[in-house]
Amino acid sequence: MGKVVKRAYKYRCYPTPEQAGQLNRTFGCVRKVYNLALDARTRAWAVDRQRSTYVQSSAWLTEWKRTEELAFLNEVSSVPLQQTLRHLQAGFAAFWDKRSRYPRFKAKRKSRASAEYTRSAFRWRDGQLTLAKMDAPLTVVWSRPLPSGAQPSTVTVSRDAAGRWFVSLLVDDPTVEPLPPLSTAVGMDAGITSLLTLSTGEKITNPRHERADRRKLAKAQRDLSRKGKDSANRAKARLVVARIHARIADRRRDHLHKLSTRLVRENQTVVIEDLSVRNMLRNHSLARAISDAAWTQLRSMIEYKAAWYGRTVIAVDRWHPSTKTCSACGRINTAMTLGVRAWTCPGCDAVHDRDVNAARNILAAGLAER
Template sequence: MLKGYKYRLHPTATQAEFLIKTIGCTRFIYNKLLEDRIAIHEEAMASGGPRRKPPTPASYKPLFPFLCEADSLALANAKLHLDTAFAKFFAGTAGFPVFKSKRKARASYTTNNQHGTIRIEEDRVRLPKVGFIRFTQHRGFDGKIRSATVSMTKTGKFFVSLLIEQADEPWVPAEHKVGIDLGLEHFATTTNDDLVTEKIANPRNLRQAEARLKQAQRALARKKPGSKNREKARILLAKKHEKVRNRRHDFLHKLSRRIVDENQVVVVETLKPREMMKDRRLAKSIGDAGWGEFVRQLEYKCKFYGRTLIKADPWFASTQVCSACGENDGKKDLQTREWTCAACGTHHDRDVNASLNLLRLAD
């Protein structure tokens, strides 16, 4: 089993400069390889002949000497990431690969552990071509380091994510089950096998910080482009966005871990947030909730701790079917929060009824 551990890095000024250069080199290689692949495809289509072999990252070094300063494994991983992007495109699970922007793309690079080039000694972690960097190891691990991904936030903070190879956790037999219905009024409504229902409030982190974000964005817009004050205003705005993201992830991590700790079988509905966000009235609230990230966390934490996760089919009518008699009363709009079954007369809370129907999928 592979598991990631993320830690905060505290590089010196020289080390930070090298990390930024390596991130830039990997982004450059990714864009150059993508550009060449597009050109090779267009040439083959025009000539009708066989396609020439795409270049490798090493073939660019004579043309661009600055690439020699970067970690060669980081450049090789950029090519692997592009290969993965094309594989997903041809499989129909993702769109066509796009060029990485310096301003918008995630600033990161990945390097592999070859013959102990990545290792931890006391409060420092060693990375290839960088050496030992001081870091905060807030939790330990047992296993072999496979690779390391170095990332930089918009506020200039550095993190390293170590991919660790560990033994698989034993499967845990089912003792407690829970059904989880996701929503906006309440982030989640859960019902366990003892029929105990809990409604978890939606923190609405973005909505609460909206006024402060708007003020910071206006302050940034008034600054002169290229000035030091504009850079200060940009960092201030990035810090506010980072705070919103950290609060959201903190809430999702604590909730998902509590659910996995308390239950051995977890049933959650499968939503399609991207399609749901096409409704402009709900798009911001749906994005703020983070349903997709919550389900992703449940999925890998269930795998790590030997639990069973059941994803309900997107077309499963959890809100339409009566949990008492099984009668389907038809589709109900979002404004209908309570309803009475026409067949058996049972009065339902919409979210509680949905969580009960999801819970039954665990049987």
């Protein structure tokens, strides 16, 4: 029997004004504690060269709550405050392992507004969710059922820039099982004209979700720029812009989920390029199109779904000359320029579509590494 997968189920929720006020206070306290702990840990290292731990930051939290200035921290559940200290510890661990950069401070208008509750801070009974410090359960729209008998281990409540509320329940999902093994493998070449080109010759169209709403978004941003700072009209205009961005992101996420699920279900091995998207975004001519394509998000979805369903993902080195190498004879065409979409191999006279040829070379390189 395979390992049980932990899976998060996300739903829209509609808190009452009292519940929304309590959650907003919790978000503010979570952000405040995170920033205080980050500042204290940074100063401890800068002054005393001491590497602080989660245990020390938890002791600091107890001291902060006793001060008059930070007494408001006692008004919210202590569990989300402890959880944000654990998240900070994870951020430092990733920094020490050179997997990410140094943790940054959370800003009120830029950071994600969220709070995480563990089992001691919520009640799950008869399909109703009640959080700590609340008298009534949250109104949740159960758009899809949870696995039978599921008991959430963690609940995360969040609010996005468009003012929408969400609740995410982490459960053990026994319905996620390895799929029957296949003999098929596919290589993928990421692009802008076509979102993906497969080694089978199939080209998956780039929906260009941002372009569909570009005119509407530009008008909303112009309206926002004309509003007075900190005015009520500016807050309304900002919400209009945020809703357009949310609609674009929702469509993009839905498309990537469907595409990644299909690729993982139809192939035993998926070979991709190990692209440095962050560096590619420095190209100001292509930054908008690359961001809209969301290659990093697609790769993340493919990797975790492959782990769920017993598939293999292989990342080929980004410097592999997949575009200029002939997939038939292996000769490298050094004379080929970037704008060429189709070319003929000078060695074997094979005619190649540039993207299909690259996908086939990526597949061959990935299978050779296995």
